[in-house]
Amino acid sequence: QGLALNGRSGYALRAHPQLTKRLARLETCARAQLSQRTKKSKGKSRRRQALARAAAGAMASPGAMLPEEFDMSTVKPARPPPVTRTARSYREAFAGWRSGADEAGGSRGQVHAIRAATYMSGGLATPHGSAAQFKRVSSVNLLATSLEHATELYDELERLDMKLRVSWLLGGCLAVAATASFLNGYHTSVMNSAAATALPGHGLGAWALAVAALPFGGPFGSKIAGGLSEGRRLGRDGALWAIGAVYGIGALGLCAALSVASMNALIASRLLLGVACGATTVVVPVYLGELAPPRLRGTFGTLTQLAMVFGILAADVVALGYGAPTLFGVSVAVAIGMLVLAGALPLVPSPQSALTEDDRLRRLSIAEDRTEDSASEDRWLGAVDLCKRLYCLDDEAARDEAHAIAAAVEARAAGEDPVAKPRGTIGGLGSPAPPALDDPEAAARAHRKLKIATLVLHVAQQLSGINAVFYYSTTFLAGVIDSPALGTALVGAVNVAATLLASGLMDDHRRVSMLALSLAGMLAGAVVLTLALAGTLSNAWALLGVVGYVFFFEIGLGPIPWMIAPELFTADKAVEAQALGSQLNWTCNVVVGLGFPALNAFLGPYTFLPFIVVIGLTLCFVLVSLPETYGRTPDDIFKDLVLSETGSVGAIAVGYGAVPTHELEYELAMAQTKMSRERSRLKLVAGY
Secondary structure, three states: OHHHHHHHHOOOOOOHHHHHHHHHHHHHHHHHHHHHHHHHOOOOOHHHHHHHHHHHHHHHOHHHHOOOOOOHHHOOOOOOOOOOOOOOOHHHHHHHHHHOOOOOOHHHHHHHHHHHHHHHHOOOOOOOOHHHHHHHOOOOHHHOOOHHHHHHHHHHHHHHHHHOOOOHHHHHHHHHHHHHHHHHHHHHHHHHHHOOOOOOOOOHHHHHHHHHHHHHHHHHHHHHHHHHOOOOOOHHHHHHHHHHHHHHHHHHHHHHHHHHOOHHHHHHHHHHHHHHHHHHHHHHHHHHHHHOOHHHHHHHHHHHHHHHHHHHHHHHHHHHHOOHHHHHHHHHHHHHHHHHHHHHOOOOOOHHHHHHOHHHHHHOHHHOOOOOOOHHHHHHHHHHHHHHHHHOOOHHHHHHHHHHHHHHHHHHHHOOOOOOOOOOOEOOOOEOOOHHHHOHHHHHHHHHHHHHHHHHHHHHHHHOOHHHHHHHHHHHOEOOEOOHHHHHHHHHHHHHHHHHHHHHHOOOOOHHHHHHHHHHHHHHHHHHHHHHHOOOOOHHHHHHHHHHHHHHHHHHHOOHHHHHHHHHOOHHHHHHHHHHHHHHHHHHHHHHHHHHHHHHHHHHHHOOHHHHHHHHHHHHHHHHHOOOOOOOOHHHHHHHHHHHHHOOOOOOOOHHHHOOHHHHHHHHHHHHHHHHHHHHHHHHHHHO
16 A cells, blocks of 8 residues: 555655565565464454455555556666765875865875875884874874874874784795894804814914904995995895805804814904994894884884894803804804795895885896886886785785885985975974074084984993903903803893893883983993902802893993984984994994903903993983984984074974873873773663
């Protein structure tokens, strides 16, 4: 009857197919009910049964109940389902947001800009992930116009961060780079472990020269690797191949020097290994900083640092039961294993280097089955394919990720900030720059202060005497403890434990605070060691002093000098500052390696007094002059220094950039907790 009424009213049965299906279900239900009623009441009248059969027949053919004047040809077809528009890609939204032509998709464009800024920051010392970058860096969270907007941006960034996974190819590349760091640490400590069994009867001066040959070759390795790993020469992956080969040749040279009993051959092999170690300190951090997904930068950085301290520990442990031939033979086997793994993968460049080095893709299999329309198209497709293979992404996500990396590469080359719209302003809100920032003399003084801070930390790291422990601990602990080799192995184990602890502390604590704690602990450990060597304290205190000295070194003064240059300098100046700091670091390393035996012979039990003076002076410098980098970009630090040089006051940033980052983190956490509770409440209500 309802169907007939609809026909008379002229509603034209817009959903005729859907009604037919529904009526079929009603027919089935009616037949079931009829069957049940028939069983229960067999004595019902035939009239009722006839009505039921008539109703069932009407449901089977709804058109039979329509009036004769109704024309079925006028029935309109069912409405097609609404067309669902796919969301715009992040790269399209970013282009519209940057140009200012499309403000509607601003959130997606801003998310893409923050991811580009994360890739632009580079390095393993930066906040881990674009979501962490947004929370901790003031000039990035300027994009948030409200707490709700900040929460929306953070949630989207965190979702995108979690999409990037580690493939077997990425894990293999990480293993190759970590092996290079392992060999760096192994050869740092192997001479200390082999001192008692390598070339018996060697003189103290000749042995000191063999020890110092490694840091002497370090600056040359840094210089050579910096040139070969850039541009179209070897690239990062090609440089790692070369480093593995040099490690293998140098280790074979050590074994040959033992077989021919030649100190000159030993020194030459150590010099060659020093070149490989210097190259490792330059290539591996840059390669992994470009290769690691942003949220895993901290993990990758921790693994490479752990590989180095495990190398130191491995040399100490092997020396407990074996002599110099086995110690040197282990390094040969590890170098060969590194080369075999690199060839089995094969080792690939990072997406960033694929976008900047067009000739590098010719060695990749991904470039063999497609046509090269142009150099830029070749680079782009190569970067997209690398993102798919390294991070387990689909086509669209890989294109968005490659575009974020490309935006970072272009912004770095142009000296721009991908987070700020290109209209000569500071931050995402377009606040005008103070006139004081245009003072070239103040800018030069600020840049000089940053460079001095970097160099002071690198000098202090070596002149604090840490490598005197790694090079000569078995020498100055001889006669103080029963087994110097066992004590050295214990120090190596503490070194590993402290590195693990430091990796968890660096993300949540200020650099100045960590350095102050590290230097104060090293100062106390060095004083205790000196008192024990002088006989004022018992011999057990000597080992305790060395352990505390190494432990506190690894939680501050060990990692931070290598992290500080990317945090203090913008991308165009960070490489220069890092190279200069590395050169000075290796030079001071040579001074300690060559000079400690003479210093030990001259001062005796008071050998560590010069190191105590250096540590104390460095502590004063850190507390008075070192800029804090935690939660700030290099641009923020530089502008604050320029303003302080000119005597200007006032905050540059507005909006969330003026809010301390720990307060923003608290507000974001509270907002997310409130949203989670509200969603849970709605689900509970919906369940009732």
